[in-house]
Amino acid sequence: MDPYSFEDFVGDPDVFFAEYFDKQPLLRTGALAGRLDGLPSVRQLDDILALETTPPSYLRVTKGGKGVPSGAYTRTVARGAALAEAVNAEKVYELFRSGGTVTWNSLQHVLPSARRLRDPFAEALACDAEVVLFVTPARTDGFSPHRDSIDVFVVQVDGTKTWRVWATPEHRRGDEGSYTPEELGDPVVEVTLRPGDVLYVPHGTPHAAAANSELSLHLSVGVEPRRWRHLLQDTVTALVEDDAFHGFPHLAEGEDTAAVAALTEKLELLRERLARLDVASEAKRLVAVGRARNGADRTREFARLAAVDTLAPATRVRRGAVPVEIGDSEAGRTALRAGGRQLAVPDAVAGALRALDSGRTVSAAEFFPGVPEARSLSAVRGLARIGVLEAVAGPPAGASPDAVPVADEKRK
Known part of the structure; x- marks a missing residue:
């Protein structure tokens, strides 16, 4: 729907x-x-x-x-x-x-x-x-x-x-x-x-x-929309996370001139930080904090992984949402860091990933150049499972009408 x-x-x-x-x-x-x-x-x-x-x-x-x-x-x-x-x-x-x-x-x-x-x-x-x-x-x-x-x-x-x-x-x-x-x-x-x-x-x-x-x-x-007291408390809480507010004061009972002076100093520092605050940026941050909620932005991961297993050779793929760092090559294999994982892939696979940086697509069968179609498809499925690649919306030619494209599932 x-x-x-x-x-x-x-x-x-x-x-x-x-x-x-x-x-x-x-x-x-x-x-x-x-x-x-x-x-x-x-x-x-x-x-x-x-x-x-x-x-x-x-x-x-x-x-x-x-x-x-x-x-x-x-x-x-x-x-x-x-x-x-x-x-x-x-x-x-x-x-x-x-x-x-x-x-x-x-x-x-x-x-x-x-x-x-x-x-x-x-x-x-x-x-x-x-x-x-x-x-x-x-x-x-x-x-x-x-x-x-x-x-x-x-x-x-x-x-x-x-x-x-x-x-x-x-x-x-x-x-x-x-x-x-x-x-x-x-x-x-x-x-x-x-x-x-x-x-x-x-x-x-x-x-x-x-x-x-x-x-x-x-x-x-x-x-329950946040009231002004909630928003201002959030702003001040963010400001006092600074190291300058991490000390442990001793506020004794009665009059303590040292404690009063220290508190005055910290309040003055807070006042200065509030005066320098980029209010437009802070408003955007407060909106983002308010919109963050558990479960709202999670993908249908099991459905996505099931769709990966049914990728066809003719399916066109592109770079996924997971950030990728491509490192140096050694002995024909290139270091790859993706989603917290350390990988070593054939140089040709690293080159194929670089070629997709511009947003272009390639068929799963042609992603890994110079190898049989089945091996290229296996490489695509492996990278798609960890989010490095994703299928372009729309089933490939000749695919079952019930097939679910990976990219579609990810965006639901």
Whole structure:
């Protein structure tokens, strides 16, 4: 499936950040209509619920607006000589049948489809994001009116759910809390979300939701953009990593003129470093730090390696992403350093790699000049396994239609 973009969820980003972000709710009816097949589904929830190693911390069940103790849906299992708690799927189903809402936290930890949903938000907001799945029985309230400490982007996937959202308070402290309907008055948004609809709820905004005449499954992408205090702490932390701040002072109780003088000196040094800071570069660094997240940028390595084994002689290859240092030749072999590996390859192979520096391609059969086709193909596969070479997108002539090009897999 095509990847999602931030625009798919919020529309024009400039309008979103100017008029809605951190200010008021936004409803996007049909924003993902016809594009839900790649998202986590009820069937996938059954599959991950059946995992023997699912920690109970990922799962939460609520009934009547209150949390169900985890002991009601867990069991003790033996893992070698140790005992551990695991989710009991049958007990979860029983609670769901009796009106419990099942919540699966950090779904991106187990499903690639949830990571694909999270990534556009982490990229646009330069912070990490969490995908939470909510499955609610028909004709059941999910949670009583409450506020969250994070911004939430709701994507309705299955069934329908009626949402009530109240006005976003002007002053918020980023905490959680609950309300009675009498405290809130009339909502500013009351809508029934259908599959493909998207709803944005800023942090601290009171809201509540209830499933209608069928099971409802929705996904919430929760994000907590870094506040100014977090960003400035990050900047100062980076500056004081300098050796000038590595000493161990002794700050005694009471008045200590030496300690005060030393602290004054370090604060003055920090002030000077802040004054000389390249602010534009620091802003780029903070964005990069915010976007860095585990699992987001990893390739499908097993699929890539499987594709390497099926490279054909006619497949065209090019230099891969792994940096290569080509050293000196000795006794017909050239030293090669690639991805932390030290290799010695025939001089002709080193020459072939140099020839590909300009971005040109060559067929696998012709990569290693002057040797039989099978040996050239073997050399290509060996270098492709460690990322020095990669196949050009598109299957070679005569290849099976099911063959997966290495370069395509690497970019997924």
